[in-house]
Amino acid sequence: MKKTTLFIVAAVLGVLALPASALAEETVISEVAFILNSFSFLISGVLVMWMAAGFAMLEAGMVRSKNVSTICLKNISLYSLAGILYYLIGYNLMYSGVDGGFFGSLGFWGPDDAAALAGDYSAEYASGSDWFFQMVFVATAASVVSGTVAERIRLWPFLLFVVVLTGIIYPIQGAWSWGGGWLDEMGFSDYAGSTIVHSVGGWAALTGAIILGARKGKYGAGGRVNPIPGSSMPLATLGTFILWLGWFGFNGGSVLALGSADAVIEMSVVYLNTNLAAAGGIIAAMIALQVIYKKVDLSMALNGALAGLVSITAGPDTPTPGGAVLIGAVGGVLVVLAVPLFDKLKIDDVVGALSVHLVCGIWGTLAVPITNGDASFFVQLLGVVAVGAFVSLLSAGVWLAMKYTIGIRVSPEEEHSGSDTAELGLEAYPEFGQGSQKLR
Numbered sequence: 103m104k105k106t107t108l109f110i111v112a113a114v115l116g117v118l119a120l121p122a123s124a125l126a127e128e129t130v131i132s133e134v135a136f137i138l139n140s141f142s143f144l145i146s147g148v149l150v151m152w153m154a155a156g157f158a159m160l161e162a163g164m165v166r167s168k169n170v171s172t173i174c175l176k177n178i179s180l181y182s183l184a185g186i187l188y189y190l191i192g193y194n195l196m197y198s199g200v201d202g203g204f205f206g207s208l209g210f211w212g213p214d215d216a217a218a219l220a221g222d223y224s225a226e227y228a229s230g231s232d233w234f235f236q237m238v239f240v241a242t243a244a245s246v247v248s249g250t251v252a253e254r255i256r257l258w259p260f261l262l263f264v265v266v267l268t269g270i271i272y273p274i275q276g277a278w279s280w281g282g283g284w285l286d287e288m289g290f291s292d293y294a295g296s297t298i299v300h301s302v303g304g305w306a307a308l309t310g311a312i313i314l315g316a317r318k319g320k321y322g323a324g325g326r327v328n329p330i331p332g333s334s335m336p337l338a339t340l341g342t343f344i345l346w347l348g349w350f351g352f353n354g355g356s357v358l359a360l361g362s363a364d365a366v367i368e369m370s371v372v373y374l375n376t377n378l379a380a381a382g383g384i385i386a387a388m389i390a391l392q393v394i395y396k397k398v399d400l401s402m403a404l405n406g407a408l409a410g411l412v413s414i415t416a417g418p419d420t421p422t423p424g425g426a427v428l429i430g431a432v433g434g435v436l437v438v439l440a441v442p443l444f445d446k447l448k449i450d451d452v453v454g455a456l457s458v459h460l461v462c463g464i465w466g467t468l469a470v471p472i473t474n475g476d477a478s479f480f481v482q483l484l485g486v487v488a489v490g491a492f493v494s495l496l497s498a499g500v501w502l503a504m505k506y507t508i509g510i511r512v513s514p515e516e517e518h519s520g521s522d523t524a525e526l527g528l529e530a531y532p533e534f535g536q537g538s539q540k541l542r
Contacts, residue, residue, distance in 0.1 A: 135361025136223040143231035146355025150238040153348030154181045157245040160341025164453040167333040168520025169253045170530035180264045184241035187269035196273035200281040205274045240268045246303025249453035251310045259510040275489050290485040291477040294356035296416035296466035304460025305493040313501040316450035327445045342404040349411045353418045372418045379430030383410020386431035390438040405454045406434035413466040420473040433462040
């Protein structure tokens, strides 16, 4: 009898203790998930930050040697400005209290991890990790503008435009969807930013290129287009590889989690599709170039890879591997067709960023419903048009205001000698440039 009683008591105590054990295990899992999610934001953000180096090298290779130092300075300074402006105003404007509206609140961003430090991990990630991951995206949008208006834009007016783009324009349109604004409530889907990041940079660059005008000698009489070769195709190729690498953080980090098996599986799908879309883009561009021009141009092929990456960015989680290749391939063909179209319109785009980021950003966003049954083509189109109109109008206003006040273009003499000597007094390759000629 005593043994039976003891057995019953032990069983009851075991059952009573079970919820506490389960709760303790759940707490440990939540903390682990918190750590893994935060780590994913941070390491993915580092990869996206490294894309700034990719843009710098790509653009340095695409511009002439007399403008290489200037383009490098613009890329590192725009990244720095993006961080400061996103801290001062951008993050809260994009995410704080949007609630189905058009923008959030004004004010500095500040970390808030008090709950996590007290053992409550319901926030799912450290606040600073989220801010860092979001910040590097806005810098990417600004980098798109840099390449398009290169070789004839003045340094300080360009950086002033970056301040407005990263502090006001980008956060407001980002609030519409990623911040829980009106587009999000309608069901607009842009997984990692084909529209929200890439086409925003494209629209801002397009208005800038039109208002700024083409480089001297780019377009001749009778609609003739005069090619202006860049300084270094190896640099441009290196930049493309760096961007391709960084894109795994760009799209993969946009899973926004790493603390569960589901999140890890989704991230692996995103990585796979991102890689295959880039591959499809470059191969399709090469085939199109061979068919149309009977030769393959390296710079266009590189842009084909980037076109595939931009195209898949709006929805890398839902296509099959074969679907990802096709989405990227369409982007690669679009680049080959869009570059000469912009030239016919006499819109001078030094690196082809309009064809890559604007045209393929639109294509990628509209392609989402093909593989995602929850997305609506009408809503996707509405988002593209709304963001395009908003960014174009505000960007044009800023460009025009600067053009007729402080001026945005270097003088003809400065354009001829190059921005490096005119604005920096420093050549990227002094032993091969004008400075070496003076010493002889």
